[in-house]
Amino acid sequence: MITFFLNGQEVSEHNIQPDMTVLRYLRTRQSLTGTKEGCGSGDCGACSVLAGEMHNGEWHYRAINSCITFLAQIDGKSLITVEALANGSELHPAQQAMVDKHGSQCGFCTPGIIMSLTALFENTPSDKTFTLHEIYDALSGNLCRCTGYKPIIDAAKSMKSYPGKVKAEIWTPSSTSPSNKGETSNEEGQSWSARTESELKEILAHHPDARIVAGATDLALEVTQMNRRINKLVAINQIDSLKTISEDANYITIGGAASLTDCEKVLEAHFPEFAQLLERFAARQVRNNGTMGGNIANASPIGDAPPVLIALNADIEIAGANGNRWIPLDTFYLDYKKTLLQTGEYIRAIRIPRREACEHLKVYKISKRIEDDISAVLLAIKVKVQGGQITAVRTGFGGMAAIPKAGAAIEAALINQPMTVETFRKAGEKASEDFQPFSDVRATAGYRIQVTQGLLEKAALEILNPESVSRVEQIFTTTLSAKDVVNTYDPQENNNA
Numbered sequence: 001m002i003t004f005f006l007n008g009q010e011v012s013e014h015n016i017q018p019d020m021t022v023l024r025y026l027r028t029r030q031s032l033t034g035t036k037e038g039c040g041s042g043d044c045g046a047c048s049v050l051a052g053e054m055h056n057g058e059w060h061y062r063a064i065n066s067c068i069t070f071l072a073q074i075d076g077k078s079l080i081t082v083e084a085l086a087n088g089s090e091l092h093p094a095q096q097a098m099v100d101k102h103g104s105q106c107g108f109c110t111p112g113i114i115m116s117l118t119a120l121f122e123n124t125p126s127d128k129t130f131t132l133h134e135i136y137d138a139l140s141g142n143l144c145r146c147t148g149y150k151p152i153i154d155a156a157k158s159m160k161s162y163p164g165k166v167k168a169e170i171w172t173p174s175s176t177s178p179s180n181k182g183e184t185s186n187e188e189g190q191s192w193s194a195r196t197e198s199e200l201k202e203i204l205a206h207h208p209d210a211r212i213v214a215g216a217t218d219l220a221l222e223v224t225q226m227n228r229r230i231n232k233l234v235a236i237n238q239i240d241s242l243k244t245i246s247e248d249a250n251y252i253t254i255g256g257a258a259s260l261t262d263c264e265k266v267l268e269a270h271f272p273e274f275a276q277l278l279e280r281f282a283a284r285q286v287r288n289n290g291t292m293g294g295n296i297a298n299a300s301p302i303g304d305a306p307p308v309l310i311a312l313n314a315d316i317e318i319a320g321a322n323g324n325r326w327i328p329l330d331t332f333y334l335d336y337k338k339t340l341l342q343t344g345e346y347i348r349a350i351r352i353p354r355r356e357a358c359e360h361l362k363v364y365k366i367s368k369r370i371e372d373d374i375s376a377v378l379l380a381i382k383v384k385v386q387g388g389q390i391t392a393v394r395t396g397f398g399g400m401a402a403i404p405k406a407g408a409a410i411e412a413a414l415i416n417q418p419m420t421v422e423t424f425r426k427a428g429e430k431a432s433e434d435f436q437p438f439s440d441v442r443a444t445a446g447y448r449i450q451v452t453q454g455l456l457e458k459a460a461l462e463i464l465n466p467e468s469v470s471r472v473e474q475i476f477t478t479t480l481s482a483k484d485v486v487n488t489y490d491p492q493e494n495n496n497a
């Protein structure tokens, strides 16, 4: 039985298919059709709902994409949908502001936008206003095709001028920890919500074919986009020991199931360059559910965190029935989508060495859009510069090979060399020794090599002249232009026509 609160009311479910998404459940089992399905892939935000978790006796709510969240992940949580916001004719401030600022035309995106704005409103202390950056961040995962964003942003800006929370009972349901085992089953299969690591190990020992799910922001797409079925699924997002983030004198340690949103704060403090990358990692709803562990385990050649973690010399802790072991992340990837993880094993934690004196980190994501887009190339480089010499260097690249990996020849060309632009330019010449990238819709092979060389020079310029870097500049100079992309449209053919 899984138990959760839906708009303040406790609900228990047992007889349910394992890969049932929250969106489908809401619309077909609960007739809550206010939550819309647009893309079914986490890109449009029409399906946004709020998911609350209890911390230190208080519920904390975040917007998530219900289309790519499995019901098993909701066990123990409090779910709020658009239907529950208004109190009779008294609208929630997010709703009233959207009405008054004319933030809706066809209305399809509106429930999702309302939920994102509600999350922003409810998570901001009443005496604080929102910055424009916070508004953009809150809305970064919501598309509107017809109204245009200005009225929506105007609505966001004005929310604070409306009376505060309405219908408080939906936000603070009384009981918190469901006592039953978090399990569902029907003729199609089983799902579990593991609450401790020993429970997880036991489930995996008995069901080695069960798919682990953390945020589901990759896994759920197998169901919604590829039409595959998942018959056994074990959710790990309720296991506190996998969500812990800690620091000691040597390391920052991130639990395997800590959400990307939860990672932002610690990364901002220690590696702001990495935190800035996370701002461009999908959008808020995806980061609220998606995890660093999932990004690593998914083993995508274009995953954003692994190249940075490789450049930072991160280790990961792998746990299973036979015990735990730490391994350097750069040994984890064997081949395309193949890793060292054995059946029954999971990523327990990620450990990043603290920054040393004289160490510089540079991270560049090249993609066609600033937000909510996949990398064509990701370059991360950490260099230690002492007395004008490069005394240590580590790189990580995404989009350049079948796996995220370091550039050995590039590193060899940099180590023990003078810290100059010329050194980095020469190192860039080694890019095609390290990588033979392929061409696809995101970028050509030639472009990938060329941009790597350009980014290495840019890194040198910025290390030598740190004042030259601004966040805006970094964002705008790392967006692809159309001509860099493989073009299936033939201009010659067009000329002849």
Ligand SMILES: Cc1cc2nc3c(=O)[nH]c(=O)nc-3n(C[C@H](O)[C@H](O)[C@H](O)COP(=O)(O)OP(=O)(O)OC[C@H]3O[C@@H](n4cnc5c(N)ncnc54)[C@H](O)[C@@H]3O)c2cc1C
Binding pocket: 041, 042, 043, 068, 211, 212, 213, 214, 215, 216, 217, 218, 219, 220, 256, 257, 280, 281, 282, 283, 286, 289, 290, 291, 292, 293, 294, 295, 296, 297, 298, 302, 303, 304, 305, 341, 345, 346, 347, 348, 372, 373, 374, 375
């Ligand atoms: C709209 C959208 C935009 C996106 N944009 C980006 C982007 O900009 N950059 C990027 O890198 N990614 C992006 N992604 C992909 C995805 O969000 C990330 O890879 C995310 O970090 C996956 O984490 P998760 O917890 O959701 O993984 P899940 O989907 O839960 O799991 C992914 C895989 O990892 C396994 N797994 C998960 N956790 C563990 C664990 N602890 N131990 C062992 N195995 C585990 C699962 O079994 C599964 O095979 C995007 C996805 C969407 C839907």
Ligand code: FES
Binding pocket: 036, 037, 038, 039, 040, 041, 042, 043, 044, 045, 046, 047, 048, 065, 066, 067, 068
């Ligand atoms: S329906 Fe588009 S993000 Fe869920």
Ligand code: FES
Binding pocket: 103, 104, 105, 106, 107, 108, 109, 110, 143, 144, 145, 146, 147
């Ligand atoms: S109001 Fe039509 S898509 Fe936004």
